[in-house]
Amino acid sequence: MRGDPPDIDCDNYNLTTSIFVARGVLADLADLPQAKTIDPNIQALVTQYASYNGETSVLPYSVAAEGVIYNPDLFDKVGVSDVPTTWSEFLAVCEKFKSAGITPVYQTYGDTWTTQQGLFDYTTGGMIDVAAFYKKLNAEGTNLGKTPRCRSRRTSPRPARRCSAWRCISMTNAISKHYADGNTAFAAGQAGMYMQGRGPSARSSR
Numbered sequence: 001m002r003g004d005p006p007d008i009d010c011d012n013y014n015l016t017t018s019i020f021v022a023r024g025v026l027a028d029l030a031d032l033p034q035a036k037t038i039d040p041n042i043q044a045l046v047t048q049y050a051s052y053n054g055e056t057s058v059l060p061y062s063v064a065a066e067g068v069i070y071n072p073d074l075f076d077k078v079g080v081s082d083v084p085t086t087w088s089e090f091l092a093v094c095e096k097f098k099s100a101g102i103t104p105v106y107q108t109y110g111d112t113w114t115t116q117q118g119l120f121d122y123t124t125g126g127m128i129d130v131a132a133f134y135k136k137l138n139a140e141g142t143n144l145g146k147t148p149r150c151r152s153r154r155t156s157p158r159p160a161r162r163c164s165a166w167r168c169i170s171m172t173n174a175i176s177k178h179y180a181d182g183n184t185a186f187a188a189g190q191a192g193m194y195m196q197g198r199g200p201s202a203r204s205s206r
Helices: 014-023 034-036 038-047 070-078 087-099 114-126 130-143 157-169 179-187
Strands: 008-012 056-060 067-070 195-196 202-203
Touching: 014 038, 038 056, 067 070, 087 157, 114 157, 179 195
Parallel strands: none
Antiparallel strands: 008 202, 056 202, 067 195
């Protein structure tokens, strides 16, 4: 609460939480024994959001990757034996589902975070070096847009086009569906694939 924050806070670590880190609001936890057990690769993900004077502001305790899960029974039903591993293969499988009257990909845009964390992440993450891109953006500072080396129009047209392609392979009422709706619908076999994933969680002390 305002003026009386909790001593310990457990969060799905995201941009909002990183603001507290960047402003030095959180306590330095580096002396805790748990801080010595943090996997360097996971710490790199946390630090990528924000850091403050080299302090250990949060203790990451779980991490999840984003991925596309699929229904093997429906894959068999439309005659797909191999899981797609490229964009073109993915689109081809989606067309098979559409031809069979089955929703290729279940989407949930009713919750803001599912769009923020999902759609662009899926189409961008494997196409560009995201960390390097944002490092360049930060280096641009107030010069952003004045020099050509970091303009997003040079970096993200292909991911943006792929984002728009989702309109053709997901259901038309995705905007009204929430995260819980998607989990239930996919479990009930209402789509061939489902974009699913959550980000890392962290515990901090104030």
